[in-house]
Amino acid sequence: MxxxxxxxxxxxxxxxxxxxxxxxxxxxxxxxxxxxxxxxxxxxxxxxxxxxxxxxxxxxxxxxxxxxxxxxxRLAGWPVELADGSRATMSRGFHAFFRQYYNLRGLLRRADGNLGMLTSVPDYPLQHSSGLYDSFAKVPRTPPWSALGFAALSPSFGWRDMARMDPRAALPLLDVRVPEVYSRLDSMSAHDFLAGIRFPEAAQHLAFEVFSRSFFADPRELSAAELVLMFHIYFLGSSEGLLFDVPDExxxxxxxxxxxxxxxxxxxxxxxxxxxxxxxxxxxxxxxxxxxxxxxxxxxxxxxxxxxxxxxxxxxxxxxxxxxxxxxxxxxRSAPPFLVSRLWLDRPVRAGRAGFLGTGGYESLDNISVLERWEGEAARWAARTGGSVVELHAYAVAPGADRPVEQERLLNQLYRVYPETRDAKIVDARHEWRADCPLxxxxxxxxxxxxxxxxxxxxxxxxxxxxxxxxxxxxxxxxxxxxxxxxxxxxxxxxxxxxxxVPRSGRSRAMRLLARMATSG
The missing domain is CATH 3.50.50.60 (FAD/NAD(P)-binding domain)
Structure with missing residues (x-):
């Protein structure tokens, strides 16, 4: 007890x-x-x-x-028996426990005051099909250096791209106030907000659509207020940063x-x-x-x-x-369906692959997890068999999509991102289709x-x-x-x-004043 x-x-x-x-x-x-x-x-x-x-x-x-x-x-798990006779736990997929999740982490401390069940993921890389690759490992955690550091380190923000951007349209990002942000931006879609700023297309995929799709929604449907709130929570409103923890089992x-x-x-x-x-x-x-x-x-x-x-x-x-x-x-309303495919492979994913990779431009594929990089159960299976446990996510799949076709499509995108998996035999595969997230x-x-x-x-x-x-x-x-x-x-x-x-308004008084002066002028 x-x-x-x-x-x-x-x-x-x-x-x-x-x-x-x-x-x-x-x-x-x-x-x-x-x-x-x-x-x-x-x-x-x-x-x-x-x-x-x-x-x-x-x-x-x-x-x-x-x-x-x-x-x-949505974070439940249940036992399954794999084709090789071993037992495993299936779930609805990967979830990141960010350091800004104060109240969730407080809940988990009831079971372990030191949060010993969580382990840190060293990076949160993002890869675009064009070849661009972003990382948050070296991005400063304290605003505004977090956002400036990401832009400076990201290959998706070139000087010409920066010159084309409309800084006035981006000012709401500097003056987020909750709940006022909803009265200002709830009437606009996340897609239209980003289009107004003229963010580079690759940056939209890597830096912003990752957030919008975490709501299991197409950016054309998602309220811009929710996207801007996410930017505030992770970039300009908090110094906890974008790295996160995951359960070790x-x-x-x-x-x-x-x-x-x-x-x-x-x-x-x-x-x-x-x-x-x-x-x-x-x-x-x-x-x-x-x-x-x-x-x-x-x-x-x-x-x-x-x-x-x-x-x-x-x-x-x-x-x-x-x-x-x-x-x-x-x-x-519920968000569109999403698909989680978990694959037990007979050979390992190449050493050095990230435990978690966000993706953009790979059709329906939104991220890849290599579970044995952090989860004990998957690590023990991989050590015993010499294989890997890989999980694929496809958010906001079109309603009415042909499920076997989408599952195969997702697998083919894995082969594009991690080509070594093409030669692996799939020992077992489980596919979870759900459509119960709020829109x-x-x-x-x-x-x-x-x-x-x-x-x-x-x-x-x-x-x-x-x-x-x-x-x-x-x-x-x-x-x-x-x-x-x-x-x-x-x-x-x-x-x-x-x-x-996290603070209910922008951290910097100077940035808030700048935003208000520009929008009232």
Missing amino acids: SPRWNADRSAPRRGRDRQAEVLRPKPGLSRFAGDTPRVAVVGGGIAGLAAATGLAERGAQVTLYESETTLGG PFPQALWDPLADYLEGHRVQLRTGSSVETVAPQRSGGYRITAGGAPEHFDATVLALDVPGLRGLVEASPGLVDTEWRDGISRL FPVGSYADRPEVRTADPTLVLAGDLVRTDLPVALMERAATSGFLAANALLERWGVRGQALWT
């Missing part, structure tokens, strides 16, 4: 950035005294686990429902099994393989949660689901909140649901939720989960979780 954390010690630690901002919860009791509320958390991904953690640490009686048999949501072993032990030590009931069918508010207060045909009463509910799951549950639960809110949920299209910000609803005992969490903070992707999920727990705790007079974010 993991030790209990004192509420005063549970605030996630910030990293090296002295300008990171702390969000203090409202004052209150450190824990519940007397009767404790029963809370249902629907969804066992990062957001649901964060919400359950924040509530259980303060003494709430938490039951977490997860429809899959494993925890982790598959997600269940490294992350979720230890966190599950910690939650069970706080008396959280983890009901995996249990799909919630309806959530019905009761006249006497609270909710009747029905899962597997069995109803149960709770005082409050956290919905921490992906877009399809949230839409389906709200549609099946017509009494929730009000018509306007339910209509807003029904309008949420943040142009003009959608005002319509996104927030953590709090008109019903104070029903809150939302997840990366689809609007937080009005400079967070994205996994960090948005973790932050929203803690915010959901805080909203309920505040109602009951209990002090919630302190949170950290």
Whole structure:
């Protein structure tokens, strides 16, 4: 059983950035005294686990429902038997744990205060089919030198390219304020924003589309505000840099099994393989949660689901909140499908290949991971067989695409990037097709649901939720989960979780003033 954390010690630690901002919860009791509320958390991904953690640490009686048999949501893993008879763990693919992910890392510290399950990746290289190659290993971490250093070191930024750029159009990058960035740029696409700046095409592929496609979206659909926010989080708003960590074992072993032990030590009931069918508010207060045909009463509910799951549950639960809110949920969209192909090869990828490589200009291929470079399970398989475990990602695949054709197409791009793999025999291959990531299209910000609803005992969490903070992707999920727990705790007079974010506005006063003067002139 993991030790209990004192509420005063549970605030996630910030990293090296002295300008990171702390969000203090409202004052209150450190824990519940007397009767404790029963809370249902629907969804066992990062957001649901964060919400359950924040509530259980303060003494709430938490039951977490997860429809899959494993925890982790989009970072879940499950056992598979390979064609050679060995056992392995399959997942939905590589995820980078950036040092700016203060609240996610704070969640993981519940299982290991030193984050010993994470190992650093020495570089974040990007390769374009034209032959251009970028690296972040030598880029300074402190703004504005981070952005200037990247431009100076990158072969995709030539002097002629720099001269053609429109610096006035780029000024919003210097004066990012959250949430004001959405009122300024949500009406424009990421593609049009970059076109207005006249960034070199290769730089768009290597420096910016990597970010937009991490939202599993075509830049022509993605809100420019989300792209600019990403630039702020990684380049000009934070001194944590663009290098990252990864788990040193598959997600269940490294992350979720230890966190599950910690939650069970706080008396959280983890009901995996249990799909919630309806959530019905009761006249006497609270909710009747029905899962597997069995109803149960709770005082409050956290919905921490992906877009399809949230839409389906709200549609099946017509009494929730009000018509306007339910209509807003029904309008949420999922990003296009994505493909993760994992290959167990009978011979090694050439020594010196990066553990992770972002790619541009290789048709549907967005990145390549050589898993034995950091993951223990893959390294042990590779050492035993003399082979390699390689993972390929294709983001934002066209809906309706022929899956076998796309899988073969992705494999052929691997052969272009790492030609030595062409001669390898594929011992086994697994392909994961998913279409459940949220889409943040142009003009959608005002319509996104927030953590709090008109019903104070029903809150939302997840990366689809609007937080009005400079967070994205996994960090948005973790932050929203803690915010959901805080909203309920505040109602009951209990002090919630302190949170950290990168600065909510540009770091340099001089750059902010320059941007405002130019845009107002």
